[in-house]
Amino acid sequence: MITTDTHGQGICLVTPNMPRLTAATATAFKDEVVQMIDQGYDKLVIDLAEVSFVDSSGLGALVGLLKRVGTRGEIILCQPADSVMQMFRITRMDRVFRFLPDRAQALDALNAG
Amino acid sequence: MLIIVADDDALQRRYVSVVMTKLGHQALEASDGAEALALLMQTEAQILVCDLDMPLMNGLRLTQEIRALNLDRYVHIIMITGSEQNEDRKHALDAGVDDFMTKPFDAATLRVRIGAAARLVEHERQMKEKTRILHEAHERIRTDLEAAATAQRRMLPLGVRSIGDYGFAAAFQPSTFVSGDMFGHFTLGPGRIGFYAIDVSGHGIKAALTSVAFGHLVTSEYFATHATDEDGRPDPARLARVLNGRFHKPDDETYLTMFAGVLEEASGDLVFCQAGYPMPMLARPDRTVRLIGEGGFPIGLWEGAEYHNLSLRLQPGERIVLCSDGATEAEDASGTAFGEERLSALIAQETDRRTEDLPARVAAALAEWRDGRPLEDDLTVLALERRPTA
Structure with missing residues (x-):
């Protein structure tokens, strides 16, 4: 359900292989990412380019991951669709997550941090 | 044999x-x-x-x-x-x-x-024999769910209700028997009305357990106590803060979005807090429709989240229409979402019709859009009108 690309220093690039992050897929998505976090990858870039729709359960899963990495780790989201970004704005989660335009910039930011 | x-x-x-x-x-x-x-x-x-x-x-x-x-x-x-x-x-x-x-x-x-x-x-x-046992189990679960659905509907102020110069009407459609949506409106004291709508994340039984718990917790007394500040002025953001503390659980991602408002009957002054709920639409008699609110943290998602009040004055003949995200996210056969623009146009078209019928007509338009496909998410439409002066 996700493709992972691990880098050094606990950094992992996560690509959800699903067009919709919803009640039907959110739990499996979260469980797979949690496995990576448990293996020590707590600096994550989640590339949302392929995800056209996120519902309330999907948002819950992403926030759950953010809580999971805690203050030790970090999650950077990139390339959210307009409608997905709209959901982050309405729920103010745009202030909780860090966004960067693409995965390269996101990885640079994590490497620098 | x-x-x-x-x-x-x-x-x-x-x-x-x-x-x-x-x-x-x-x-x-x-x-x-x-x-x-x-x-x-x-x-x-x-x-x-x-x-x-x-x-x-x-x-x-x-x-x-x-x-x-x-x-x-x-x-x-x-x-x-x-x-x-x-x-x-x-x-x-x-x-x-x-x-x-x-x-x-x-x-x-x-x-x-x-x-x-x-x-x-x-x-x-x-x-x-196996089929018979499965069938019996299915029937038992279905009967149970139907009873739960009836119990949930009984909690809701469905139908049309007037409080002074204000009228409320609602449509409520669970996606599976029971719903993660809930709403209420009540008289908070002389000349003051309180109302809310919530949408619990996800849908189905788990979401419904939370929405029903919310409905039982947030009575008119609870609303009146927590949606006002120390001096008795409307403060629905305070209600949101209190509820956020109550519904936040570190090990569970269930949260809910809420719109809560306190309305002064005489002036039409509305103080509201939008806690992640989709932006309601304010419809005027001149057929203009605009979104109200600026967004806000949902309830129970982020510990210590800050909530703010906004205000507006509802003029005679104006309406506020709240729709859970089941409305804008309803998809047609090609997967196109109904979206905010179509919803806004639909509500503008309804300007000359009775507010009492509006929620059912919105629900019907969405059903037509889905063209027989089942609801993916719970749907609530709550309309509030300040009656035009005679």
Whole structure:
């Protein structure tokens, strides 16, 4: 359900292989990412380019991951669709997550941090 | 097991019967096809041993008649033929015969063939029993869910309600029996109205448990106590803060979005807090529709989240329409979401119609958009109107 690309220093690039992050897929998505976090990858870039729709359960899963990495780790989201970004704005989660335009910039930011 | 033995040859019939009885089965004898058919309909027999050649109704016709009956059980037919009747066997297979025995046959052959048929009958019985148990369990769950759905609907102020110069109307459609949506409106004290709508993340039973818990918690007294500040001024953001503390659980991602408002009846002054709920639409008599609110943290998602109040003045003839995200996210056959623009246009079109009918008409338009496809998420439409001055 996700493709992972691990880098050094606990950094992992996560690509959800699903067009919709919803009640039907959110739990499996979260469980797979949690496995990576448990293996020590707590600096994550989640590339949302392929995800056209996120519902309330999907948002819950992403926030759950953010809580999971805690203050030790970090999650950077990139390339959210307009409608997905709209959901982050309405729920103010745009202030909780860090966004960067693409995965390269996101990885640079994590490497620098 | 009950077995019908059909043969016009009394000696052979008797022989087969005796072997059956020795094997522990109960044999019923028929001397022709018609008699066998009658026995089959009178009993629950599931195995028939029949000769191909019989007067009146031969084995082939008998098989055709049995298959045409469409009984609620399967009848295994073992046909006895002569060794030269290969062509007849093809017809018999077409007609629905399951197995053959060639004359002459011994008790051992008979035992093996009946044993095979009995295994299939037993297997079918077990499958039927499993289906029955599943069906019963399904019925029990469905009845339970229907009772839960009724209980939930009873909590909601459905229908049309007037408080002074203000009118409320709502439509409520769970996606699966029960809903993660909930709403309420009440008189908070002289000249003051409180209302809210919530949408719990996800849908189905888990979301409904939270929405119902919320509905029981947030009574008019609770709302009146927590949605005002120390000086008694409207402060729905305070209510959101209190609820956020109450619903936040570190190990659970269930959260809810809420819109809560306190309305002063005389002036139409509305103070509201939008806690992640979709932006309501303010519709004016001049057919303009605008979104209100700026977004805000949902309830129970982020510990210590800050909430803010906004305010507006509702003029006579103006309406506020709240829709859960089940409205904008409703998809047509091609997967296109209904979206905010269409919803806004729809509400603008409704300007000259009665507010009382608006929620049902929005729900109907969304149903048309989905074109028979089931709701993916719970739907609530809550309309509030300040009646026009006469």
